Amino acid sequence: MPFANSNKGVAATAATSLPASTNRYLGWSERWLPKLSLFPTLLVSGTAIYVFIVWTGVLSFTGSRMLPRYNFVGFDSYRAMFATERFGVAATNIVIYASLYIAISLALGLLLAILLDQKVRGEGLLRMIFLFPMSLSLIVTGVVWRWIFNPGLGLEKFAYDMGFVDFKLDWIINPSLAIYTLVIAAIWQSSGFVMVLMLAGLRGVDGSIIRAAQIDGASMPYIYWKIVLPLLAPVIFSATVILGHLAIKNFDLVVAMTNGGPGYATDMPATFMYAYSFERSQIAVGAASSIIMLGVATLLLVPYLYIQIRRGR
Amino acid sequence: MRSLGKLKTLLLLGMALPAVAMSQARAADVEVLHWWTSGGEAAAIGVLKEQLAEQGVGWTDFAVAGGAGSSALTVLKSRILAGNPPTAAQMLAQAVREWGQEGLLTTLDEVAAENDWDGILPEAIQNIAKFDGSYVAVPVNIHRSNYIWSNSKVLAEHGLSIPTTWDEVFAVGEALRKAGVVPIAHGGQPWQEAMLFENILISVDGGPETYRRLFVERDATAVENPAFAEALDIFRRLKSLMDPNFAGRDWNLATGMVITGEAAMQFMGDNAKGEFVAANLKPGVDYACTPLPNTQDDFLFYTDSFAMFEATNEESKKAQQIMAKTILEPIFQEAFNLRKGSIPVNQKVSLEKFDSCALNSREGLEAAAAQNTLMPSFAISMAVPPAVEGAMFDALTNYFNNDSVTVDEVKAGFVNALRQ
The missing domain is CATH 1.10.3720.10 (MetI-like)
Known part of the structure; x- marks a missing residue:
């Protein structure tokens, strides 16, 4: 795991040569920081969009009325919709x-x-x-x-x-x-x-x-x-x-x-x-x-x- | 309680963020969802707030504007899905039914027995407040749908009187139109059009029976009764007596047109009276309320009621019971209904302080109950489930607004609607 190694490296070299450790630390942060800071946004938009798309899809095959119910009825609601x-x-x-x-x-x-x-x-x-x-x-x-x-x-x-x-x-x-x-x-x-x-x-x-x-x-x-x-x-x-x-x-x-x-x-x-x-x-x-x-x-x-x-x- | 568990899962999935702040009401306070925001209505709900304050119960107002409460019910749904229901919510009959089926309403049988609700409420109303034989909602008032509101001064000025037959309606309307007055103030929203239609239907020959079969028994063959086609015909012809700008107009704005004299009449339930009262007008002097032609002894009713949600702590339960009891007490019944325009649902309350419209309503109520024409209004979500109602609204509003739609298409629409 490069992640674990570089951490150890930082700890080991920190005492002896400061510039080298800073470089290595920067290398690590440059690689991971953008991903880390994007992660919450990705997680939120991922769930808020894709999970709900799937959920909506599932609901469309149920007989849900006022609240979601999971009694599957196939394409009934599509048929009802096209009939209106x-x-x-x-x-x-x-x-x-x-x-x-x-x-x-x-x-x-x-x-x-x-x-x-x-x-x-x-x-x-x-x-x-x-x-x-x-x-x-x-x-x-x-x-x-x-x-x-x-x-x-x-x-x-x-x-x-x-x-x-x-x-x-x-x-x-x-x-x-x-x-x-x-x-x-x-x-x-x-x-x-x-x-x-x-x-x-x-x-x-x-x-x-x-x-x-x-x-x-x-x-x-x-x-x-x-x-x-x-x-x-x-x-x-x-x-x-x-x-x-x-x-x-x-x-x-x-x-x-x-x-x-x-x-x-x-x-x-x-x-x-x-x-x-x-x-x-x-x-x-x-x-x-x-x-x-x-x-x-x-x-x-x-x-x-x-x-x-x-x-x- | 399985359904509650399911609701919590939904919450975890992050669904339905409520549009309102989720402040937890203090103990022994009631948070009440309602849609009484117009002048007369707001004054009426203020009475309940005062009455509860006298008994040490605080009030957190949770008003969501929108006629017939469609927006309020949407907000309510998101609050419930978020696991944070208000203490009580204003509901119409079909919503009480739906929430009852979800098993989320708390029973009020104890308060009901203590205060003899069975003895003071008309039977048709008891049916609406109960689910599975238990009281789950407190009815507040009785409204009558089949009224014409007219500006007496405008009619007198043109030497006209209130029409009592459909021929007279058209004759009077034509005279007013020639004089530059809008004969009928109408609000072009589907529920208002449905209300106009339901009242025309009970006014024609064989109408009440057709209404009962169609909306109470949900018998689709009733559309073949001649009364149905006749009512549709009058319904569309009335459009010639309306101003062209009615699309999307709220009912209270239409009432405002009658109050200012811009229009002469409005066909509307007696929620309209609250607006006249708020404008300090006197019935019989400034305005008149008359049942639609030939419907003096028929009564399409709608009642507002408050349903209470299962409370988690004893103090909230106590507050709910105090609220339920207060609502049916004569003091509140009188003060509230005087402002709202409806009549007390508690039949033991005297109408001494009420005006001629209210007396007319109670007379009509008794006559209609006796001849079995006391029926729930379908336009105000009293009679059929939302899916059926929505499809019927579609058929009616489409017919009313689009002259190329035929009577047969409406019939087909109703037959389809009843299959929902």
Whole structure:
């Protein structure tokens, strides 16, 4: 055991030569201290994440109702879950929400970054203004946008009071359009963040490439499309992964803005899980929906992990 | 006690960190979980606090806001899983049932026998306070679900009177809408929509019988009764008499609209009265409470009750017993229910100091008990287990908010719900 030997060595040599022992001691601490100090964090996150994933998985195969019970019933709760229409609504909603949210946030963030990259005056201030929504809690964002969209309080009433009596903005109370109000609020929250990521990426693009292309007579849109965008691919990829996981775990925004309503038209898998696990005493069904969410998230993350691991080699 | 052992294992696994500080209540203090946070309700719970203080029992308030207590019950669950239950918790009938099945509630039979609970509580209420034949909860009050609350001044101003048939409801509503008043203040939350529906159901022909079969006997074939479809039809048509901003509105905000005169009526249980009382309004003068059309002798009830958890030391047990006894004493029953808007659950308490709404409620209670239409409200978790209730709420709220949903889909939803 090198561990035991080096300790003995330290004790033996300490009396004779101080510098040598210090070196050896440093060598030991350099090797073990980082691991030792990371250990508590690893232990906590290991249990808090992986143990509970396994436990949730186990619960999803039981007949648990209000409290966990370990009477295994196979896939019953999965069957019950897929039979509820509400889960279908939640699944459709997350697809609409995630795809629009990711696509528009990326496009808007990229556009803002390109515009801001044109050496505009007051860039620092503008950057801060655009990034600012990200610093708000989603609850605050949700409440503010709920008021903006509320026909009796927000934009519709404002337009009405201005004299535009025919102006209608009642998306939030319309079951088939309410989901898009969530998309808008979420885009408002994160496109500034995407902009900052993209801006950093743009700054990393070598200016001489662009100048060379200009000399060759390429137009600016063409240069951005054919040269800059491909160079930004890693940034776009990271941004997609970040936005993707934000979309899947979306819970607070829904709770603050629509609370799943009207009816349950804006229910999401996360709110579905909460309602079944904690309000309706159907922990098993809630657990089953968590496992499905985990499965989908994993499928989305696998390409990312694959690339990361290959790059690591 | 095996289940307690299991709970401790759960605790070791680190599950369910409670969202609240886990301060241990001092001996002979009671820590009480409740969701009475709106104006009238907070005043009502304050009475219990005073009464207990007079008997040397301290009070640790543990209020979790949220209508019908769904948030409070979530917090309660995490406290119990953490092995640190409060002394007592406000619960509705189905929750009492569930916790009773977990074997975590303490029996109150001793206090009940000493104070003759069997003699002072209506039988339908006894059934709700008991689990396996033993009292495990103390009922506090009786609420009535089937009420219309109206602002008398607004109706008088437009020369209208309180509607007594559904045709009149729509005629009066139309007149109010033309006059620029919101006819019906509604809160767009699933339980409020369910409450509106249950009351419409008992008001139509054959409704009370359908209600009993569906929600009390859980007989899914009752959805085929014509009353069910008729009630759904009225339910959706009423939407035309509401303002468009009701989505997600809390019930007390809707009551506030009637109080200020922005709206003329609200269909709500008599928890609404607490808000009128807190606003210093007089029944019969400023506002009126009227049963829904054709439901004067029917009574959908909900009661709040306190369930007590198994206490570990003698002093806490003593405090629990004092609390249980105090709750049913006439002094508290009167003071509390005057503020809460409900009527005393203790039938021996005189209604001398109560207003016309309370008298109307007790009259309705007696009439309904006599003709077997004193039934538990399903919207307030009195009748069916949470899983069934949730699925029914889904079906109703979806039908109400989405005009493309058909009556048959609601029927199918109910049939599925009853299979849960």
